[in-house]
Amino acid sequence: MFPVGLGCMGFSWAYRDRSVGEAASIDVIRKAIDLGVDHLDTADVYGPFTNDSLVGRAVAGRRECVAIATKAGLVVEDEATFTLRRDGRPGHIREACDASLRRLGIDTIDLYHLHRVDPRVPVEETWGAMAGLVAEGKVRLLGISEASVSELDRVSRIHPVGAVQSELSLWTRDHLSDRVSIAGPLPMFTIHASSCPTGPRTSATMPSSFASSEWSGIGRSVTHGF
Numbered sequence: 001m002f003p004v005g006l007g008c009m010g011f012s013w014a015y016r017d018r019s020v021g022e023a024a025s026i027d028v029i030r031k032a033i034d035l036g037v038d039h040l041d042t043a044d045v046y047g048p049f050t051n052d053s054l055v056g057r058a059v060a061g062r063r064e065c066v067a068i069a070t071k072a073g074l075v076v077e078d079e080a081t082f083t084l085r086r087d088g089r090p091g092h093i094r095e096a097c098d099a100s101l102r103r104l105g106i107d108t109i110d111l112y113h114l115h116r117v118d119p120r121v122p123v124e125e126t127w128g129a130m131a132g133l134v135a136e137g138k139v140r141l142l143g144i145s146e147a148s149v150s151e152l153d154r155v156s157r158i159h160p161v162g163a164v165q166s167e168l169s170l171w172t173r174d175h176l177s178d179r180v181s182i183a184g185p186l187p188m189f190t191i192h193a194s195s196c197p198t199g200p201r202t203s204a205t206m207p208s209s210f211a212s213s214e215w216s217g218i219g220r221s222v223t224h225g226f
Contacts, residue, residue: 001038001039001067002036002037002038002039005037005038005039005040005041005069005191006029006032006037006039006040006041008029008040008046008051008055009041009042009043009046009051011025011028011029012025012046012047012050012054013046013047013050013051014046025058026054026058029054029055029059030058030062033059033062033065033066037066038065038066039066039067039069040055040058040059040067040068040069041069041070042054042055042068042069042070042071042104043070043071043072043074043113044070044072044074044096044099044100045071045075045084048075048076049099049103052070052100052103053103053104055068055070055104056105056106057105059104059106060105067111068104068111069110069111069143069163069191070100070104070109070111071112071115071143072092072093072096072100072113072115073088073093073096073113073116073117074086074087074115074116075092086116086117086118086119086120087118088114088116088120088121088123088125088126089121089125089126090121090125090126090128090129091129093114093126093130094129094133097109097133097139098138101138108137108138108140109139109140110141111139111140111141111163112130112133112139112141112143113142113143113144113145113163113165114126114127114130114142114144114145114147116145116146117144117146117147117151123151123154123155124155127142127144127158127159128158128159130159131158131159134159140162141162142159142160142161142162143161143162144161144163144164144165145164145165145166146165146166146167147164152164163190164191165190165191166191
């Protein structure tokens with residue numbers, strides 16, 4: 001697998017540049033594939049839902065060239081304020097998978113992430129439902145995002161963890177001392193999100209734009225990481 005994947009969230013959600021239209025976004029995804037990128041990352045919450053559909057249109061005719069990762073377990077409550085809630089109920093996970101398959105226009109999701117662990121639902125129940133999707137042929141590998149070491153241990157006892165995803169950048173390095181260490185001995189990928197990290201390298205977000213209290217918190221994170 002190519003060492004750098006393409007996170008597609010910004011084409012439809014959160015850090016989206018609204019001056020970039022759908023056609024240009026599809027061109028970027030296809031150009032990335034032409035350059036060798038073979039891992040595309042999306043989620044049903046991005047948009048919501050529209051990012052799955054965008055990726056599906058972009059890979060039409062190129063499906064064999066890429067591994068597609070999408071996610072479930074986060075639900076938009078208020079799109080205007082980006083208010084989200086976690087939903088790890090087995091029924092929701094199964095419905096979300098079927099909906100993502102339809103939007104992506106594919107038969108099987110290569111990597112299906114639990115986007116966040118729902119504290120109201122035992123993670124074993126959520127993961128068991130996801131393992132069922134593998135048994136049905138709808139999913140190839142299971143991943144989990146921003147999970148604790150304890151949660152990784154619990155789910156791995158039910159079904160193998162194919163990948164663990166966490167944010168990693170010069171500003172956010174906290175999980176290097178725990179989640180990466182447990183992933184190392186296990187046969188799983190570690191996928192690092194927001195590595196640029198979402199603004200400073202393009203001058204969109206610079207330290208001077210933070211309040212002093214925010215900057216001191218970032219400083220502690222960087223110092224701890226190094």
